[in-house]
Amino acid sequence: MIELNEVTKEYSKGVAALNGVTLKIEQGEFVFIVGDSGSGKSTLIRLIMKELEPTSGTIVVNGQNLERLKHKQIPMYRRGLGVVFQDFRLLKDRNIYENIAFAQRVVETSPRIIKKKVPAALSLVGLAQKYKSYPKELSGGEQQRVAIARAIVNEPAILLADEPTGNLDPTNSWEIMKLLEEANERGTTVLVVTHNQEIVNEMRKRVVTMKKGVIVSDEQKGGYNNED
Ligand SMILES: Nc1ncnc2c1ncn2[C@@H]1O[C@H](COP(=O)(O)OP(=O)(O)O)[C@@H](O)[C@H]1O
Ligand SMILES: [Mg+2]
Numbered sequence: 058m059i060e061l062n063e064v065t066k067e068y069s070k071g072v073a074a075l076n077g078v079t080l081k082i083e084q085g086e087f088v089f090i091v092g093d094s095g096s097g098k099s100t101l102i103r104l105i106m107k108e109l110e111p112t113s114g115t116i117v118v119n120g121q122n123l124e125r126l127k128h129k130q131i132p133m134y135r136r137g138l139g140v141v142f143q144d145f146r147l148l149k150d151r152n153i154y155e156n157i158a159f160a161q162r163v164v165e166t167s168p169r170i171i172k173k174k175v176p177a178a179l180s181l182v183g184l185a186q187k188y189k190s191y192p193k194e195l196s197g198g199e200q201q202r203v204a205i206a207r208a209i210v211n212e213p214a215i216l217l218a219d220e221p222t223g224n225l226d227p228t229n230s231w232e233i234m235k236l237l238e239e240a241n242e243r244g245t246t247v248l249v250v251t252h253n254q255e256i257v258n259e260m261r262k263r264v265v266t267m268k269k270g271v272i273v274s275d276e277q278k279g280g281y282n283n284e285d
Contacts, residue, residue, distance in 0.1 A: 058084040058246060059105060059215065064114035066100050074100045076270035077114070082248065084214070087241045089257050090250045091281055092267035098250040101267070102219050105248075106138060107131055119214060136164050139208030139216040139245070143223035145200045147192040147207075153179065154188040157207045164211065178206040182236055198229030205236050209245070216240055218249045222256070230256060254281040 059082040066075040075097045082088055090098050103109045104116055107123050116123045119137065126134055147156050154175055161171045179185045182202040192200055201221060208216055218237060222230035234249070234256050241247040251257060257264060257280065264279030265272055274282060 058082060058119055059248075060115075060117040061101075061104075062115045062117075064104065064111045064116060066097075066104060066109060067112045073112075073270050075104070075111075078270070078272055080265065080272060080275075082246060084246055085241070085244060086263060087238065087247045087260075088249070088263045088265060089260075089279075090248060090265050090267065091252070091257060092273075095269075096267040097270040098267055099219055100270075102140075102217050102248070102250060105215075105217060106140065107134060132164070136211060137214050139211070139213040139240075141201070141204050141208050141216070141218040141221045143220040145192070145197075145204045145224075147200055147203055149192055152189050152191050153184065153195070153203050156192070156203060157210055160207045161210060166211075174210050178210040179203075181209065181239070182206045196229070197224055198226075198232060201225060201229070201233050202236065205233065205240075209240050212243075213245060215246045216248070218247070218251075220250050220252065222251060222253055227255075234260065257281040 061078050061080045064075055064078045065073050067073050090101065092098055100109065104111055105118065107126060148159065151159060157175045157178055158171050161174065176185060179188055182205050184199060184202055187195065216237065222233050225233065230253055237247050237249060261278040263277050266274040266282055
């Protein structure tokens with residue numbers, strides 16, 4: 058369902074952020090992507106989002122070769138993806154309900170459906186009561202839960218999370234990972250970039266380790282390999 062074939066990305070000529078990466082992720086998998094800073098993890102995520110184009114190689118998502126996606130098909134493609142970042146990226150001047158509803162209106166969901174789906178998504182992340190609050194009135198952990206609600210409200214086939222717990226304490230980090238795991242249990246394919254060694258080691262998921270733009274290990278029920 059997500060297939061990278063010999064993907065190389067050079068931001069400047071001759072310097073590869075990703076260097077011949079081949080990776081296959083099946084529908085319904087939960088995969089951690091780990092590796093040192095600068096190893097190419099975010100580049101990988103942005104290529105899958107089609108925010109970047111590979112310098113060479115091919116990326117196929119749900120049978121769709123991203124190279125062949127026309128410009129006007131990109132919004133439709135992204136509708137099938139939920140994305141969560143380290144810095145939450147909520148709209149500061151809108152309340153929680155509106156943050157999620159906005160994501161729905163952008164993809165032209167009908168008001169009737171929005172009224173049903175937004176509270177449902179907020180319930181899934183345990184924030185049904187806080188729908189009127191503004192982002193600044195919430196803790197970091199709560200803000201990230203809103204970002205997850207926003208990412209899952211369209212029931213995406215794929216959820217991409219780039220260091221979603223990077224700004225959170227251990228308790229909140231675990232809560233966020235559990236929400237990602239629950240989304241996975243509902244059938245969503247989940248890719249999580251993280252530095253959280255303890256969580257990776259305890260969750261026993263597939264672990265892809267990157268180093269300097271290449272995949273150096275890929276293990277089922279893997280751990281966080283820190284040795285050089
Ligand atoms: N927009 C960019 N322009 C130029 N170089 C970049 C850009 N984004 C990332 N890089 C470089 O690509 C390499 C991989 O970066 P990145 O994918 O962000 O790694 P990670 O997420 O693992 O920290 C790094 O050497 C980084 O400096
Ligand atoms: Mg990164």
